[in-house]
Amino acid sequence: MGSSLSSQPELPEVDLKGKVIIVTGANAGIGYETAKSLAQMGAKVILACRSETKALGAIDRMKQEHNEEQEVKGRSKVKSQVEELDLVYMNLDLGSLASTTNFAESFKVRGTPLHALICNAGMAYGPDEPSVDGLEIHFQVNYLSHFLLILQLLPVLKSSGPNSRVVLVASLAYRFARWNEEDIQGTNENKTTIYSNTKLYQIMQMLALERRLEGSGIGIFSVHPGIVETELVKREGQRIPMMTSFFARLGMSTHFLRNPFKGALTTLHAVANPIYDGKTALYxxxxxxxxxxxLPRDRWKQEHLWKYSVECLRNYITEDMLDIFTS
Structure with a gap:
């Protein structure tokens, strides 16, 4: 879902050497191009993925593509700042709150700074079965586990600033969301509405965090990448609604879809463009x-969602995690 292919500003040359960035869902599509480009700019990039095999394969492909691009001037999509890419795989299954917590703890044990957290991973038209935590799976993977990840890593982001950033890969689909405070998880909704709701929640989360992190030096952004040709619209056997499938296939046949790098470009601006230093709460x-x-700007709804989310995570967060908002 998305808007038309209007022009995108070019990304300025950026040197990210010394920066550490986490990208969830970095083994394919937008996440792959985001991670590769940030590594080419000099950052150490953590690929936070569920599948070790796919993540390590992605790292090998990124390094091979980078080496090939280095041999032909002008072939690289971004200005490369390094000869070799610094890419690290870490396991993260957003379908499990325990796995999300283990990832955050494992990262903190490394003792490295964190300059940006890119919440890119997501799913649509997935299974009807709930997650291992008993939650609606899209609600958890797209929104709630990222919420938990942010809460757990905020102290590291804060100490790594100024100008640390959190980027939430949302979607224009938020405009088709249906707010129902009696059914936040959307268990009685169709898959298209559930997906739209999770994207709405990401944007509302950005605005709720803006108030709580005022003066912290952390910028919170959300992005709509456009209609992007990813595995979501190619995957066979998924129960994608007829009209959604039709428009996705129409996009591919008419070249209306963005390629994954063009989709990643909006994320790259949000995470790396220096003109947004000192800014926050931008969509x-x-x-x-x-x-x-x-709808996403409704403060009462933002706070209702925040309280509901904290309650869902009561077994995985501590008072210390919430104290950062008062310190």
């Missing part, structure tokens, strides 16, 4: 800040 479309509709 991006076509690599530029864009206005939001009234």
């Amino acid at each position: 991006f479309e076509n690599s530029k800040p864009h206005s939001l509709t009234s």
Whole structure:
């Protein structure tokens, strides 16, 4: 889901040497291009993925592509700052709150700074069965586990600033969400609405965090990558609604879809463009800040979602994690 292919501003040359960045779901699609480009800019990039095999395969491909691009001037999509890419795999299964906690703890044990957290992983039209935690699976993978990850890593982001950033890969689909405080997880909704709701929640989370992190030096952004040709619209056997499938296939046949790098470009602007230093709570479309509709800006709904989310995570968060918002 998304908007038309209007022009995107070019990304300025950026040197990220010395920066550490986590990208969830970095083994394919937008996440792959995001991780590769940030590593080419000089960052150490943590690929936070569920499948070790796919993640290590992605790392090998990134390094091979980088070496090939180095041999031909102008072939690289971003200005490369390094000869070799610094890429690390760490296991993260967002379908499990325990796995999400283990990832955060394992990262903190490393003792490295964290300059950016990119919450890119997501799913649509997945199984009807709940997660291992008994939660609606799209709600957990797209939104709640990322919420937990942010809470657990905020102290590291705060100490690594100024200008540390959290980037939430949301979607224009938030405009098709249906707010129901009696059914936040959307267990009685169709898959298209559930997906849209999770993207709405990411944007509302950004705005709730903005208030709580004022003066912290952490920038919170959300982005709509556009209609992107990823595995989601190619995958065989998924129960994608007829009209959604039709428009996805139409996009591919008419070249309306963005390739994954063009989709990643909006994320790259949000995480690396220095013009956004000191900024926060920006929503991006076509690599530029864009206005939001009234629904995600409703403060009462933001706070209702925040309290509900904290309650869902009561066994995985501590008072210390929430104290950062008062310190």
